[in-house]
Amino acid sequence: MLRVDSISKRYGDVVALDRASFEVDKGRIVGFLGRNGAGKTTTMRSIFGLVQPDSGRITYEGAEITHAVRQRFGYMPEERGLYPKMKVKEQLVHFGRLSGMTSDAAGAAADRWLDHLGLGDRGDAKVEDLSHGNQQRVQLAVAIVHDPEVLILDEPFAGLDPIGVESLSEVLLDFKLAGAAILFSSHQLELVEDLCDDIAIVHRGHVEVTGDLARLKAAADYRRLVIEIDGSSWIPESVAERTVEVGNSVHAIVPASASVDDLLALARDKGRITRFAYETPGLTDIFREAVSDE
Amino acid sequence: MSSRRKQVRIIALREILERGRSKVFRISMVVMVLLIVGGIVAFSVFAGQGSDPITIGISGETPPSLSDELVAAGEVADQDVEVVSLAEADVESELESGVVDVVVVDGMTVVTQGGASSTVEFITSAAIRAAAIRELVATGEVSAEDVETIVNPVTVVYEQVEEGDPAEDAKAVVSWIAAILLFTTILMFGQFVAMGIVEEKQNRVVEVVISRVETSSLLIGKVLGIGALGLAQVGVFVLAGVVTLLVVPTADLPDIDITAIGIPALLWVLVWFILGYLLYSFLYAGLGATVSRQEELQGVAYIPAMLLMPAYFLTSVLVGSEIGTLGRVASLVPFWSPIVMPLRITKGDAAVWEIVLSLVLIIATTVAIVALATRVYRGAALRTGGKVKLSEAIRSADA
Structure with missing residues (x-):
């Protein structure tokens, strides 16, 4: 080593x-x-x-x-x-x-x-x-x-x-x-x-x-969430800490503690889910956070 | 073999191979050998002939021995003489056309085109007198004995207070040649070392090399490689010179008996050559590390030359005179001893303790310079922006 x-x-x-x-x-x-x-x-x-x-x-x-x-x-x-x-x-x-x-x-x-x-x-x-x-x-x-x-x-x-x-x-x-x-x-x-x-x-x-x-990535206290209802982005305002635009879609940043089940239920209430992605942050997120001077 | 010594050897071999194979090196080698051989040949041709032969015409009533006497007088004056007979009518035209340089008419009148040189005057007057005296003897007017008494009334004897020593001349010549060789080669190959250092720095290969080799190994390998090549080169030059001297007849060159100096003294010259080269090369290496580009090298490369210059001038004076206190002191000073000490040794003037002291001093100085150059190199090798101050380089190498 x-x-x-x-x-x-x-x-x-x-x-x-x-x-x-x-x-x-x-x-x-x-x-x-x-x-x-x-x-x-x-x-x-x-x-x-x-x-x-x-x-x-x-x-x-x-x-x-x-x-x-x-x-x-x-x-x-x-x-x-x-x-x-x-x-x-x-x-x-x-x-x-x-x-x-x-x-x-x-x-x-x-x-x-x-x-x-x-x-x-x-x-x-x-x-x-x-x-x-x-x-x-x-x-x-x-x-x-x-x-x-x-x-x-x-x-x-x-x-x-x-x-x-x-x-x-x-x-x-x-x-x-x-x-x-x-x-x-x-x-x-x-x-x-x-x-x-x-x-x-x-x-x-x-x-x-x-x-x-x-x-x-797993240890990060937030997750990336992408939800599309009937083909258009939907942000669950109640849990999202902030949003980031990635290409054509809008990602919501949610606390890692938020339950996926609850998020799915929220989305289901809104309409027909056409996309649901719940991911650990990417390296870009980790990097940006590490080198920010705030 | 330790890995360090092996690395030094690999680095030295690379320098020898890469430099030895380069076109510049091979061409300069051939040119230098041609210059040396050509120079000696040209010199021997000129020296052998003395000057152009002069043609002397004889015309009219001429004593029979005049022709021989002219040639004999020419030999005394170290001047080849050709004698031709001319009809009286042709004298003027032959002189004008330059076929003859001078004409002796009727065994007494010397005719020239625009005056005679002192050599011509000596040859003609001596020959005319001698031929006239022979005439007198031949006709029986005076006896040969009378002539001898009149011409050579006494025999002049040449004596020397001190017996001349041919070895002394040889020593002076060899130490002078050695001094010139030392001076030029030390500066030239030292310069090559500095250029090599800057080159590696400039193309950044140094970072790759000293990531796997100790800095001092790189410096030592480089200096040894370039030095070995330099020594071989000087060896070839000396060999070319000696062989040419042996092959080409050089009767008129002063007789120099190299063997009179003795092999030990010649070996000493070689030892000092190597020590001087090492000392100055490491100095060049350290200085070379402080600059980033070849163009900046001239700004520091004059320093070793300035250091060595006094020894060179001193030696040029000492070759022909006694070694004074100044010479004795200079032969101990590390930066000067490589040039001054061989002169003292070939002259047989240096005591053993002086040689030993001088060796100790130069070796100690070289070791110190290697350490210093390594430090400077470590501090400056990876800095490629402009010139690095010496003091800064030494400080930034601090652990």
């Missing part, structure tokens, strides 16, 4: 991290959410010792992370960081060897990942000659070539086409099945909702919400 324990970091007057804490368990994918500048990249860099927190600590399996341990980690930074004039495969072998692989093992792994990511024929191309999307694939391959136990990816989905999103998702799920602890940051909430077991939402350097996504 990777544990970020109350780390803080200041740059002059700017507070980048303020006692941020969360955990990434083995075999789980954690979505790291937050607005721009909230502290996601600083946290990820801290895990790799690229940033030294002013206080707090980061541990893996209960111990401080040494360089030897970090060789079993994989990191994909947000911006491209590759040797532009180096050939793709040589680059992968280089980074694989830096993480302790033999040349042969690194070569085999490089071939395997290049094939897997659809770059099988570009191994001898220079990185600078690749398209933006392909460079991003190489960056991913660099992060995973040594089969890491911990995978930290900063905005890995940004700029990928739908097929690219799908293949990256598959890679992450494969690593999850293999028992890796995975943390990635993203602004694409639906993607996180589909892919992640846990989430951590950071706001102004502090982790406001973290834990199992399904449980967080």
Whole structure:
């Protein structure tokens, strides 16, 4: 288990991290959410010792992370960081060897990942000659070539086409099945909702919400309710705390304590029910709530 | 092998391979070797010939030995001479057309086109006199002994207070060449290190590298890789020079006996070369980390050059003179000793304790610079906006 324990970091007057804490368990994918500048990249860099927190600590399996341990980690930074004039495969072998692989093992792994990511024929191309999307694939391959136990990816989905999103998702799920602890940051909430077991939402350097996504949703003290009577939206004024418009329909936000039976009975009295949906809040709701300054 | 040493080796090998394979490197290598070989060949051709041969015409009533005497006088003056016979009618036209440089008419009159150079004057006058004297002897008017008494009344003897030492010249030349090589290579390859650092920072690969490698390993690997390549390059240049010198006849070059300096002294030169390179490269690495773009590099790259410059000038003075107190002190100062100490060692002037002290000082300084450069690098490597102040970089690396 990777544990970020109350780390803080200041740059002059700017507070980048303020006692941020969360955990990434083995075999789980954690979505790291937050607005721009909230502290996601600083946290990820801290895990790799690229940033030294002013206080707090980061541990893996209960111990401080040494360089030897970090060789079993994989990191994909947000911006491209590759040797532009180096050939793709040589680059992968280089980074694989830096993480302790033999040349042969690194070569085999490089071939395997290049094939897997659809770059099988570009191994001898220079990185600078690749398209933006392909460079991003190489960056991913660099992060995973040594089969890491911990995978930290900063905005890995940004700029990928739908097929690219799908293949990256598959890679992450494969690593999850293999028992890796995975943390990635993203602004694409639906993607996180589909892919992640846990989430951590950071706001102004502090982790406001973290834990199992399904449980967080269930633990919310409100539910989304959509009722349509004879094809048009109907809001049960007596219980609705407020309403939100989602597309063409109007959702009512009702307390979690409100009984579904009672709500159904209320609706039945109104007429013929054409739609009735009672749902836990979405990730968007949780996110919006976590990062609001009210 | 520890994983750290392995990582350093992998990083160094990448530098060697990537740089060695680059077109710029290969082309500059070929150009430099051609320049060295071509330069030596051109020099030996010029030096071997002295100057262009002069053509001397003889015309009219000429003593039979004049032709030989002209060539002999030419040899004394280190000047090739060709002698041609001319009909008297052709003298003027041949001079005007430049076929001959000078004509001796009737064994006594020297005709030129616009005056004779001092060399021409010496050759013609000496040869004319000698030929005339031979005439007198041949006709029996004076005896050969009389001539000898008149021409060489005494034998001049040249004595030296001190025996000249050919090894001394060789030492001076080798230490001077070593100083120039040290100065240029240290600055050139140090510059490459700084550029490499900025390059990795600029294309942000540094974030990926130091997420799996300790910062000091990256710096050390980079410096060693570029250094090994630099050393190999200098080795090739020296080899090209030595081979060319051996193959091309260079009779007129001063005789330098490299072996007179001795292998130990040459090895010392190599040791100081490596130490000097390491010290300055880590300095360049630390400075390179403070800027974000190649264009900004010139703003800091002059600092090591300024540091090394005094040693270079001092050495150029010391090569030809006694090592004074200044030289002794400079040979201990870490930033200067790589250039000054080899000179003292080749001159056989340095005491063992001085060499040891100087080595200890430079190694200690290098270790300190590595630590400092690593700190600066950690503090500045991930900051890509503009120039980072040294003090700021050191502080932000604080744990």
